[in-house]
Each structure stands twice: as structure tokens, then as C-alpha cells.
Amino acid sequence: MRVSKADLAQLDEHPVPLSRVARLFAPHALPMAVVLGLIILTAIIGLAPPFLTKALIDDAIPHQDVPLLLRLVGGILAVTVVTQLFGVVQTWLATRTGQRVMHTLRTDLFAHLQRQPLGFFTRTRGGELQSRLTNDINGMQGVVTDSATSIASNVTTAIGTAVAMAALSWRLSLISLVVLPPAIWLSRRVARLRRSVQTRAQRTLADMQTQIEESLSINGVVLAKTMGAGPALSQRFSRSSETLTELELQSQMAGRWRMGTMSIIFAAIPALIYLAAGLPATGQGMSIGTLVAFTGLQAGLFRPLMGVLNVGIQLTTSKALFSRIFEYLDLPATITDPEHPVPLDPEQARGEVRFEGVTLRYPGADRDALHEVDLTVPAGSTVALVGATGSGKSTLAALVSRLHDPDAGRVTIDGVDLRQLRLDTVTGIVGTVSQDPYLLHASIADNLRYARPGATDEEVVAAARAAQVHDLIVSLPDGYDTVVGARGYRFSGGEKQRIALARTILRDPRVLVLDEATSALDNRTERAVQEALGHLSRGRTTITIAHRLSTVRDADQIVVLDHGRVVEVGTHDQLLALEGRYAGLVAAQERSTDALLATAVR
Incomplete structure (x- = not known):
């Protein structure tokens, strides 16, 4: 066997000191010590049968010594029973300890990945994350229960066997050294x-x-x-x-x-x-008993000796697995709970949102996604963010959900910086419906209750009605128990968005972020959902990103973004009167609509 080049490359890039691995097992020092002791005892006791066989052949059988014969035969059976019992206890302890260590690593890694920024997931393949959480962790379990115990057992057995062989016949031992x-x-x-x-x-x-x-x-x-x-x-x-x-x-x-x-x-x-x-x-x-005993010992030496020679490879492979896990655990978690969070009850929050001098640049980008944005969204008002693709609309909305933190400035809710609030407080206040909603491979009811597990059936139905999706659900053969399928593929884009909207409505957030949440709806359904949103928006702050400007004419404020900067703020009529960027966007969409209608008439 050879050390894998991939393992060596992994360790070169992210070395793992053995002391760090040892710290994982520190809380389990006692059971690991017991396992090691059992391995040594098993190896020592396992050397007894050849010597007992020697006595049987040389003494008990030739002299017809029945008491000695019974003791020796009983000793051989006793060795087998004791070593097997020790093996059962050793396997149970090693597996139990290994599973506890792996459970800790698995849950720590999963929780740590949850705290990573969105940028990490956009540049990391989903299969890679799954591989580290499952394959690598399972491989490490093999390290604990197989490799670690195998190394200890092989070393002990090889040394003990070599000593026993030398004690029986040093001449035959020298011959073995030449042949092996x-x-x-x-x-x-x-x-x-x-x-x-x-x-x-x-x-x-x-x-x-x-x-x-x-x-x-x-x-x-x-x-x-x-x-x-x-x-x-x-x-x-x-x-x-x-x-x-x-x-x-x-x-x-x-x-x-x-x-x-x-x-x-x-x-x-x-x-x-x-x-x-x-x-x-x-x-x-040399007596026949000595020869038989020596041959028995020799037969049991080859495999543990091969194992001892592969110790270095096993250690390198094991360290490479730990390296892959530690590499992710060592990633800095940029979005975390504050050490001393400010208490804010989501149910008592008013929902005023402010952006104060907010600047954000994505890693590797050559310009700011947002630059010195100052904006106030009064509690209970509706604000629409409009602009060309890449103007910063979605980035600005993502800051409200704290999917990103600004590089400069701050985002506040009711005057409190989001970074001073616990993450679950932020998610309790802010609800988001995205342009491409994600549905779980579960029933519709389970998808809705994902936002609020304790919701009653009546509350689930009320949320679905508000999102104009209840009639669709009850028309299905299994109703709310219908399984949506992988990524909700059995539903159209508009149906998925309405289910996602109902899911957010069920949480009843004080701040509602709609990131082009009606983009996949037909005109009739969009009007129905907009009407429902109009009722839902009363008393709550709503930030809407819309590509179709006709849907935001009635917003309390329309904010026009261009290359990450706020260039215009006002109502629909006020911005049209300015004859600026917003008026240009409206005119461009009207020309596009007229062209489509003309084509349809032809």
C-alpha cells in the first residue's frame, strides 16, 4: 500500500496536529484506556495456546497424565472464551466512543456550516458538503473502531509473538527473520x-x-x-x-x-x-511440541506484522480525514449571534428599517454592490426597490434578513443594529419570499409548517387562503398531505411561489421582504396575490423588489437603485414628474409591452 497523493495534498494544505485529534477523545479517556488495556490483555492471553499445545504434545499425551490433559484442554478453551468476551467488550466500547466523537463532529460541523455566509455556498458544491458530513465522518468512524484498535492490536501481537518465538527457539526465529x-x-x-x-x-x-x-x-x-x-x-x-x-x-x-x-x-x-x-x-x-508451538506462533505473526508496516499509511489516511473536517470547522463564521444580544420581542417589534451609510462589496468583485446607501423604511409602510439587473436590489433586501453583513454602515430594525440581535430574533421579525422559492421533498402541510412547526390546521389553511393557494391544494387528491416532490417540481413556478408565500405568511413577520415574489405568476393570479398582499401589508413593513413596475405603483415609497447607489426616492407620481431614471424605466417597459402586444396581434 502507498499513501494517497490526495491525502498528502490535503495534509500539506491543511495540516492536522495529532494533539488536536487527541483533544476530541479527551472526554472519553477512560473508555479508550479500557479498550487499550483489553487489546493488550487479549494479545498476551492469545499467546498461551501454542505453549499449552506444546505441553499437551510433550507431556500430557505421552505420559497419559489425565489431570494435566484436562487442565491444558480446559486452558485452551478458557483462552478462547476469555478473548472472545474481551473482544465483544472492546468492540462495544470502541464503537460507542467512536460514535459519540463522530456525533459531536457531525453536529458541530452542520451547525458551523449553517453560520457560513451565502458566498460560501455559492462557491462550494453541494455534493462536497454532503461528502464531508457523511462519507468523511463515516470514514473517521472506521479510523476509531478499526484503524486505531488495529494499530494497537497489531503492534502488541507482533511484539508478543516475536518474544514468544525467541523464547521457544532462537535458531528458528533467526530463520524466520530471513524468510519473512x-x-x-x-x-x-x-x-x-x-x-x-x-x-x-x-x-x-x-x-x-x-x-x-x-x-x-x-x-x-x-x-x-x-x-x-x-x-x-x-x-x-x-x-x-x-x-x-x-x-x-x-x-x-x-x-x-x-x-x-x-x-x-x-x-x-x-x-x-x-x-x-x-x-x-x-x-x-527439538521436541515435537516445541516445533508445533513455534509453527503456530509463526502462522499468527505474518498478518500483524503486515499491519505494523502499514501503520504510517493508516495514520496519514486518518489524519487526512480529520483534515477535511477541520478545514471546514476552521472557516470563520462571519454571521453569528452577538456575545451580548439586545433583547427585542418579535411580536412587539414595530418594524422600522433603516440603512445608514451601508456599503457592501462581494469577495472578488471589482466594485461595490452597495455604496453608502441611506434609506429609511417607516414601520408599516410599503417600499419598492427598482432598478436594472445588478443595481443592488436583492443585495439590499438580503441585508434586512441578515444574509449578509455590510462592510460599512449598519442596518437597523427599530433602531437596533441587526448585528446586536440574535439570529433567531431577526428571522422572527423578518420574513422573505424569494424569486425562486425552495420547497422540501415533503407534504404541503409540512412545507408550510417549516416556518412555524406548532401551527394549527386552521392557521395553515388561513395562510394558504391569504396566499390564494388554498383552492389549488384542496383540489389535489391528497390535499394538504400531497407530497410536493423533489424541489417542488410537480408544481408550476407560480404555484410554488404561492406556497412559499403562504409559508412566510404563517410566520406573521413584522417585516416582509418580497424578492420578485410574484414574477412567475400570470396576470390574473398576480392580481389576486397582490390584493392579498395589500391586506397583509397593513400594519407590517413590506419591502418589495419587482421587475414589473406596474405592481409597485401604489407603494408608499419607490427607491430607484443604480450600480449600488440610491438615485431616486419618491412615489410613483413624484418620480414620473422628475422625468429621471424611474420615468425612463417605466417608459422602456411600456414600449416592451406594446411591442409584445403588436406581435401577438399579428
């Missing part, structure tokens, strides 16, 4: 060959799994059908499957060669020992 190195070299060479083939097979299998995921998901099937890519995808999958078939054959043959090599080694070493014992120069009157 080439045997180990041959075995490792064959194992390395099989590992290489298996690595290639795993890569091919991973590629096949990616093809399956991309081609047979809902979106993938739609794309393939609309692009006519089905035959090409089938050919690609066939090539991967054929490659995997050949690699699996090579792997099986390499495995068979390895088994054959091991069988030859296990047969050759005892044969050489028998030969040495029978020669006058090396045997020198």
Missing part, C-alpha cells in the same frame, strides 16, 4: 497492484454515478429529451460500464493472485521451519 522480508515484499507488491486497479474502478464507478444523477434526475431527463441527447448519453454510459467490467475482472484476478501468493507464503514458511527443525545443525533434538 521477501514474503512480505511479495505480498505488498501484489496488494499494491490490486489497489491500483480498484482505485481506477472506483473512479469509473463515481463517473457512472455522476452520469446517472445528471441524466436520470428530473431536470436531466427533461434536458436530454428536449436536446435529443438520449442516444449519446446511452453510448457514454455503455462505455463507462464496459470499462468498469474490465477493471472489475482485473481486480478479481489481482485478488486471486493475492490469495494465491498468501497461500504459497503460508505453506512455504512452515515447510522451511520443518526442514530446519529436522536438520541436525539447526534442530538439535
